[in-house]
Amino acid sequence: MQHRPEGSSAAHCGLTIRETHRSFMALSNSERQKRYRKRRLGVGGKHERITCLVSISTKRNVERLAFHFDCTITEMIERLINEKTADLLSELDEEGLFRFFTQGALTEDA
Numbered sequence: 001m002q003h004r005p006e007g008s009s010a011a012h013c014g015l016t017i018r019e020t021h022r023s024f025m026a027l028s029n030s031e032r033q034k035r036y037r038k039r040r041l042g043v044g045g046k047h048e049r050i051t052c053l054v055s056i057s058t059k060r061n062v063e064r065l066a067f068h069f070d071c072t073i074t075e076m077i078e079r080l081i082n083e084k085t086a087d088l089l090s091e092l093d094e095e096g097l098f099r100f101f102t103q104g105a106l107t108e109d110a
Helices: 017-023 029-041 056-068 073-091 094-102
Strands: none
Touching: 056 073, 073 094
16 A cells, blocks of 8 residues: 555645646636736736727727627727828828827826
């Protein structure tokens, strides 16, 4: 008979069943969200959070656009902003380009 430490179950591949169960236990929603935010928003992340309130009709329109173009709402908003920015930049003269790129990020609602 094999000696087992008190409180452990039968060994399986060097781990007790209890340890194996813990290794594969599903993460809670809050833990998944925390990890997601850390990957996306943390050091080395490529995203920043923006928060704004829009009218219900505007929200429905962006939802419809996202569905139509088969993308997420985030992807649709990025696409709209980037397309409008490209259109504007193609129309600006040198002084306008300078002003556009030196305005800096706004820290408060405009």
